[in-house]
Amino acid sequence: VYSQSTKLSLDFQGTKISDILMEIENTTDCRFFYQREQVDVDRIVDLKVTEESVGEILDKLFQEQGISYKIMDDNLILLTTNKEQAGTQQTTGNIKGLVTDKTNQPLPGVTVVIKGTSNGTLTDPNGEYHLKNVPSDAVLVFSFIGMKTSEKEIAGQAVLDVTLEEETVGIEEVVAVGYGVQKKVNLTGAVASLSGEELKSRPITQASQSLQGVSGLYVNQAGAQPGFDGTTIRIRGIGTLNSNDPLVLVDGVEYPLDALNPSDIESISVLKDAASASIYGNRAANGVILVTTKKGKSNEKTSIEYGNYFGFQRTIGMPDLITDPVEFMELRNQAQINAGKTSVDYSDDLIEEYKAGRLTDPYTYPNNNWLDIMFDDAPIQNHDLRFSGGSEKATYSLSMGYQDQDGVLMSSGSHRFTLNSNISIQANNWLKVGANVTGIRQYIQAPTAGVYNVMQMTFKAQGFHPTYLEDGRYANTFIKTPGHNVYRHPIVLAKEGHRDREQQRALVSMFAEIKLPANLTYYAKLGVNSYNYFYSEFVPEIEYYQVKTLEASTVDFYTSNRNRHLTTEDDRELNTTLFHTLTWDQTFNDKHKLKLLVGSSYEKFTSGYHIATIEGFLGNDLTELDAGSTNKDVSGDSSANALVGFFGRLNYDFDQKFLFEANLRYDGSSRFADGNRWGWFPSFSTGYRLEQENFMADLPWVSLMKVRASYGSLGNQEIGNFRYINLIDTGIEYSFGGSTNAGAAVTAYNDPSITWETTTISNLGLDAGLFQNKVNFSVEWYKKRTKNILRSVTLASQVGDLTGPVQNIGAVDNTGLEITVGHRNHIGKFSYEVQGSINFNKNKVVDLNDDEIISGKYITKEGYAIDSYYILEADGIFQSQDEIDNSAYQNSTTKPGYLKYVDQNNDGTIDDDDRIIAGDAQPDFTYSFNINLQYRNFALTTFFQGVQGIDTYPQGIVATPFWYGTSVTREWVNNSWTEDRPNAKLPIMTTYELSSSDNFRNSNFWLKDASYLRLKNIQLSYSIPKSILSRVNAKDLTIFVNGQNLLTFSKMKDFDPEKPITSDHYYSYPSVKTFTAGFNLKF
Amino acid sequence: CNDLLDIDPTSQYSTDTFWSGSDEQYAAALVGVYNSLMSNYLYFNGELEQATPNEISYNSANGTREIALGTALSTSSMFSSCWANSYKGIGRANTFLDYIDDADITDEDTKNQMKGEALFIRALLYSYLVDYFGDVPLILEAPASEQETWPRTAKDEVVEQILSDLDDAASLLPTSYSSSSDIGRATQGAALALKARVLLYNERWAEAATAAKTVIDLGVYDLFPDYRGFYLPDNENNEEVIFDVQYQSPDFLHRRDYECYNLNRWAPLKNLVDLYEMTDGKSIDESELYDPENPYENRDPRLHQTIAIVGYPYNGKTATSSLLYESGYGLKKLTVYTDDETQTISDNNSDLNYIVLRYGEVLLTYAEALNESLSAPNSEVYWAINTIRGRETVEMPELEAGLTKEEMREAIHLERRIELVGEGQFYSDFRRWGTAEELNNGPVYNYLGEVIETRSFNPDRDYLFAVPSSEIDENENLTQNPGW
Incomplete structure (x- = not known):
């Protein structure tokens, strides 16, 4: 975007003044305002200027006509006659x-x-x-x-x-596209965009949350661990078998979304189809997210904005576990007997002792609810401050943010400081330079034993596992539970010692834009994205005391190989991006508008780390490396990869009706061997704006009608470095006679012939705006075919038990439909807006060389979705021994009440040959809608998100009853099979370890439907009337209350359905609902 | 621009550069072959004792409990880890053997020795594979993707290869190493002792006896006087050890001590304990010395040297049923715990070497093979078995003279089961003796004589492991064993 101080070079012969003005509007962000009666814009003129400002150009055009101009705010230029009415x-x-x-x-x-x-x-x-x-x-x-x-x-x-x-007609909204901007109405590709207005005053903790609701995007916000963005973003399904994460560029340079302060975002564009994304060919196969940060505006006084919110978070989706210790012991005994065990774990004597004891001695016989102990409401607060403005020649925006977030899980939290500054200077009439600095510094505290272990141990702890002795020392249980013999005290695991992370990331970039003769513009940008973190984990030695004997023992922190120790890690990454472009644009005969862009880019990614571990501390208080003494261990490594690309783009626009764009990109990656390194990625797109046609004048209620089509291909090289060389790893050591000998071995098999994975996307789109755009409608159909998919192939272990090679195997299709419908209107002082979108995506493997890839309970096979479940089919529950005898042989332990599996191949026995393909972990469709209401100064905004047809297969504690000495959910007590309850939903209650070969074989019975509909966000805000604000010279003050994840509708009961998409356990950080209130103030 | 994309790895060698490298690189590659032994031994061989009525493991994530109960599926991780870990070492040995002949190593003896070591390890790993799985793919070259579809080779053919590798190894390897920094490397004795075991397992009695005798005649090995002591850290690498897997704190650690003491895994069963003879050499049913009130008195001294029992000293205190909660017994052998001293070993902090081959086993192999090859036991058979019984800290009475071949077989089977308890051999022994379907079909008991669980051994299936179903998923040319 340019200001009116931009120097322009124009060359028009016999052109209407109105067209010249339009051209200036198109290339700058100036808007002209004039009365046709006063200003004769139909006059035909010749104009040739080189590097002149808008003012100079207007002087040339109008001086002799007695027309003067006046530049107002927002680059509005008023043209009026000089002559005072005489x-x-x-x-x-x-x-x-x-x-x-x-x-x-x-x-x-x-x-x-x-x-x-x-x-x-x-x-x-x-x-x-x-x-x-x-x-x-x-x-x-x-x-x-x-x-x-x-x-x-x-x-x-x-x-x-x-x-x-x-x-609404004619609002020329401009959106960011690859290496430039484009008017929204002239887009020919599939681009979704969010303006700052839509993002305003939503108290989101992570930038990725702002993407929720973008049509065609699936945003899964898993877990709420402070400092860790559990978001997975999928644009149009899973295309590859490698990383499916989209490329995120902040002001043109790659930068992770989670390191960005959401309030620094000016706008977001999501490039979905090949034609839009292909200018970023080498890494754009999963789509591209372009984030533009806030800039200052020229000729604007400094504005000061301050915003904040305060609130708290509360866990959602936690399981309903049996916590009463006596009930648990009795149920577990029953489950063991049900599974045919003759002896049980908890004797009658113990159970009687507990019943009596807990009445008088809560320390020895506690009744703990560990979910209550380990989780608590957690406060969050956020402050943002921004200064922005500009003179005629320079603009600036400076912002600072601070966020303090405690976690709902004991000993988790984060402090985050962010900084963003954008400065740009028009140095002279041909040179513009600017710089951006975006940075984050964050302190993250996590439970010492890690979230995974502490979650697991919290779920694992029973009501009889004690917290403290009466004197405040940590207590150990006197009850032995086979399978859970070692009580790993969750409070100790979370609170004692530390697991801290300090991280900083800075993106520093500079650009220069040079106006060259003949309408050429050269643009260059150098960006350096530097990331480093320091990690420190101190595992202390903590004693706990058996409640009865007071015998001391050391709490086991679940950290292998080490006693009390310190591990520190220094990690660094430096990513350098350099790109330059040359653009040329020209309008011929008034109607043919041509724009050409050529450029090249170079990206280099380097990273490295050191890890040091030491033991031999004298106590738990000094926790530096130098305070330790023995068993020192160090490791470290570094690596690099690079990408080089050349690209070009042609835009052609006929009379704003027919639009055409072509891209071509030629890319090289260091991840492939010389000879397989380079790939061509072309794309084309076209659009037709019907509403511009005269014949549409009969349909005045059609404000916008555009059809679009695109086709193109993109590359993907997101695999590990050096997967094209057969390598020998060092560090495969062994000890002879007590001393370590250096060792080396081949551990992976590599394929030198690997090359680019290619994604081809066809896209058809229709955008419509009706009744002055009160109703808008958009539909996109796409077919995305990924060929030469790069995938780690498993080798049969007989080939040296090597990690399989990455190979170009087969092809996958994603076919989808995205529909967005919106309506907005007002009735008097009441206005409303309803917007909804639904996205269907179907994933299908179309070619795998007739092979199939089976990995655990997943299969990838032609005709089915990637990683479909490949498991037994359960056909209800056996009701009698008779039924068992007359069915296929299941296992020697099968009894009435057990699951019955289907003998698919009718060979009389249930084995792996009876597996079927049953569902997958990809949603059939996702949908979202918002309903926004406004009355006078009050605004209510809501956002709902839903996912339908997604299957998850959780296992482990909570998901599986009595998993190795652990508890069971209430549902098993109420809904499991007994002789009196033959129609129960669940089979007979058994322990996992006694039934892993029968009831708990992998079968579709245990697939869970993780579909949900969730009220992600609801906000009520009130804008203080301007009349009051003006007295304190404030421009804007809005106060709001906000709730996130307040309502969820789902069949899934034991854990939040919005958990990590592919995880098959419940040990990830829980999701939360958040309540906040705050205000935004602008001077 | 292509130059910008030329980036080489900085912490790994490429195969092209590595094998043209120095002696040190070859030495390291051989170390990598040995390295594969650690995953194998710890997590599978000793564990299999739990699939026999010698021991029980309540909580066996790796599947031994399901094998013991007869409910295991072909997806059991015991099967797949055994298969994969063996081929890991075989692959590394094959790679090494492919390159060693052309290696630029000046000292021919060193080169021969290195070759012998790799051959030994390859043979060792194949010996487990054929014992557990029967026919297995026989792969003798460096890993290559075309090997992925190779079918199983007949067990006899694999055994022939093992024997030939061991003969080669025996001819290339020294009888012992002079430098202490070579302790733990394969020796001629190791190759021959393994050869004796493989021949015994394949009922090639006369050859087995000869091979065992060759080891005995080497004069390098002897019984360690202290039965409990030969498996204690202070006595590692003693004269009885022929080959072991070496562990060393802090880099090479395992968790056996922790599991035995804290989790009561490898919990011995009454089914085993009752088999220990009385000091008069008779069984508890026959001996007058047996007092049901004090059942653990006057027993074969190896009982208390091997097994912790409720009411007896263990790790510096008196063992209780809440400590030995699984069966009332705990395994002392293969751990660092003694009776009088208290030691606390945290998880994954053990470095006791795992003994693979020892002189005691060679004597038992000699006795069994010779007895089987003769019509009646001769004095050599008696000598071998009585040498075992006569160990300084055991001193059990000699076997009665004039036993028939069958009586002697019984005696040897019992002696072997008692002497080698916990070392993992019994799972192989009771299958080759055909006694598994009898011994592991029925209840197993705790120290109070209560039934813990009822075992099942399906003779139509359980003599061999299932070929892991994950391997059949990868290689459709692999056939499954009967019954699985």
Whole structure:
């Protein structure tokens, strides 16, 4: 985007002035405002200027016509005649008034001009205007960007209030596309965008949350561990068998979304199809997310914005476990007997002792609910401060953010400081330079034994596992539970010692833009993204005491190989991006608009780390490497990879009706052997704006009607480094006679012939806006075929038990449909907006060389989705021994109440040959909708997200009953098979370890439907009236309350359905609902 | 621009550069072959004793409990880890053997010795594979993707290869190493002792006896006087050890001590304990010395040297039923725990070497093979078995003279089961003797004589492991064993 200080070079022969103005509008962000009666814009002129400012150009065009210009706020340029009306002086008077929008919000900055003159003013921050010496018969013209211009006769009044109507037609919204910007109406590819307005004042903790609701995106927000963004973003399904994460670019340079302060985001574009994304060919196969950070505006006084929120988080989706110790012991004994064991774990004596004991001695016989102990409501607060503005030559924006978030799980939390600064300077009439610095510094505290272990041990701890002795020392249980012999005290595992991470990331980039002769512009950007973190984990030695004997023992922290020890890690990454582009644009014969771009890019990624471990500390208090003494262990490594690309783009636009774009990209990656390194990735797209055609004039209710088509291919090389060389690993050691000998071995088999994976996307789209865009509608159909998929292939272990090679295998199709419908309107002072989208995606492997890849309970096979479940089919529950005898042989332990599996191949026995393909972990469709209401200064916004048809297969504690000495959910007590309950939902209650070969074989019985519909966000806000604000010179003050994840509808009961997509356990950090309140203030 | 994309690995060698390298690189590659032994021994061989009525493991994530109960499936991780870990070492040995002949190593003796070591390890790993799985793919070259579809080779053919590798190894390897930094490397004795075991397992009695005799005649090995002591850390690498897997803190650790003491895994069963003879050489049913009130008195001294019992000293205190909660017994052998001293070993902090081959086994192999090859036991048979019984700290009475071949066989079987308890051999022994279907079909008992669980051994299936179903998923040319 350019300001009016931009120097332009234009060359027009015999062109209408209106077209010249339009061209200036297209290349700068200036907007012209004039009266046709005064300014003859149909005049044909010749104009040739080189590197002149808009002002100079206007002088050339209009000086002799007696037309002058005036540059207003927001780059609005007013053209008026110089000649004061020389006619008879009429009576004049002062006039004032209030300009509001239809919701009665005052509109500041509205241009108010006396028709036929250059006299005018702007409304103040309260939307009020005052004009002196206005003829009593004059007509006032009110104009404002985005609003319909309104003319009102004064007719002698002294006060004239005006309500402006929104003018949605012709809003030239500009969105970021690869290496540039494009008017939204002229897009030919599938691009979704979010403007700053849509993102405003949503108290989101992670930038990725702002993507929720973008059509065609599936955003899974798993877990709420402070400092770790558990978000998975999928654009149009899973295309590859490697990383499916989209490429995220912040101001053109790769930068992770989770390191960005959400309040620094100005706008987001999501490039979904090949045509839009292919300019980033080498890593764009999973789509591209372009984030633009906030910039200052030229000729704008410094504005100061401050926003905050305060609130708390609460766990959601936690399981309903049996926590009563006596009930648990009895149930577990019963489960063992059900499974045919003759002896049980908890004797009658013990159970009686416990029943009596807990009445008098809660320390020895506790009744603990470990979920209550380990999880608690956790506060969160956030503050953001921004200064922005600009002079004629320079713009700036500086922001700082601070977020303090405790976690709902004991000993987890984060402090985050962010910084963003954007500066750009128009150095002279051909050079513009600028710099961006974005940085984050974050301290993250996690439970010492790690989230996974502490979650596991919390679920594992029973009601009889004690917390503290009466004297406050940590307590150990006197009850032995086979399978859970060692009580790993969750409080100790979380609180004692530390597991801290300090990380910082900085993106520093500079650009230069040089205007060259002949409409050429050269642009270059160098970006350095530097990341490093320091990790420190101290596992202390903590004693706990058996409640009865007071015998001391050491708590086992689940960290292998080491006693009390310290591990520190220093990790560094440096990614350098350099790209430059040359653009040329020209309009021929008024109607043919041509834009060419060529460029090249170079990216290098380097990383390295050191890890050091030491033992031999004298106590738990000094926790530096130098305070330890023995068993030192160090390791470290570094690696690098690089990408080089050349690209070009051609845009052609005929009369704003026919649009065409072509891209070509040639990419090289260091991840492939010389000879397989380079790939070509072309793409084409075209669009046709029907509403521009004359024949559409008969359908005035059609405000926008555009059809689009695109086709193109993209590359993917997201595999490990050096997978094309057969390597020998060092560090495969062995000890002879007590001393370590250096060792080496081949551990992986590699395939030198690997090359680019290619994704081809065809896209058809239709955008429509009806009734002044009160109704909008968009539909996209796509087919995405990924060929030469790069995948780690498993080798049969007989080939040296090597990690299999990465190979180009087969092809996968993702076919999908995205539909978005929106409607907005107002009834008096009440306005509303409803927007919904639904995205269907079907994933299918179309070619795998007739092979199939089976890995555990997953299969990848032609005709089915990637990683479909490949498991036995359960056919209800056996009711009698008779039924067992007359069915296929299951296992020697099978009894009434056990699951019955289907003998698919009718060989009389249930084995792996009876597996079927049953569902997959990819949703059939995702959908979202928001309903936003506004009445006067109140606004209520809601956002719902839903996922349908996704299967998950959880195992382990909670998911499986009595998993190695652990508990069971209430559902098993109420809904499992007994002789009296033959129609129960669940089979007979047994322990996992006694039934892993029968009831708990992998079968579709244990697949869980993780579909859900969730109220992700609801917010009520109130804007303080401008009339009050103006007294303290404030521009805006909005207060709000917000709730996230307040409602969830799902069949899944034991854990939050929005868990990590592919995990098959419940040990990840839980999801939370968040309540916040805060305000945003702008001066 | 292509130059910008030329980036080489900085912490790994490429195969092209590695094998043209120095002696040190070859030495390291051989170390890598030995390294594969650690995963194998710890997590599978000793564990298999739990699949016999010698021991029980309540909580066996690796599947031994299911094997013991007869409910295991072909997906059991015991089968797949045994298969994969064996082929890991075989692959590394094959790679090494492919390159060693052309290696630029000046000292021919060193080169021969290195070759012998790799051959020994390959033979060792194949010997387990054929014992557990029967026919297995026989792969003798460096891993290559085309091997992925190779079918199983007849067991006899694999055994022939093992024997030939061992003969080669025996001819290339020294009888012992002079440098202490070579302790733990394969020796001629190791190759011959393994050869004796393989021949015995394949009922090639006369050859087995000869091979065992060759080891005995080497004069390098002897019984360690202290039965408990030969498996204690202070006595590692003693004269009885022929080959072991070497562990060393802090880099090479395992968790056996922790599991035995804290988790009561490898819990011996009454089915085993009752078999220990009385000091008069008679069984508890026959001996007058047996007192049901004090059943653990006057027993074969190896009982208390091997097994911790409720009411007896163990790790510095008196063992209780809540400590030995699984069966009332605990395994002392293969751990660092003694009776009078208290030691706390945390998880994954053990470095006791795992003994693979020892002189005691060679004597038992000699006795069994010779007895089987003769019509009646001769004095050599008696000598071998009585040498075992006469160990300084055991001193059990000599076997009665004039036993028939069958009586002697019984005696040897019992002696072998008692002497080698916990070392993992019994799972192989009771299958080759055909006694598994009898011994592991029925209840197993704790120290109070209560039934813990009822075992099942399906003779139509359980003499061999299942070929892991994950391997059949990868290689459809692999056939499954009967019954699985």
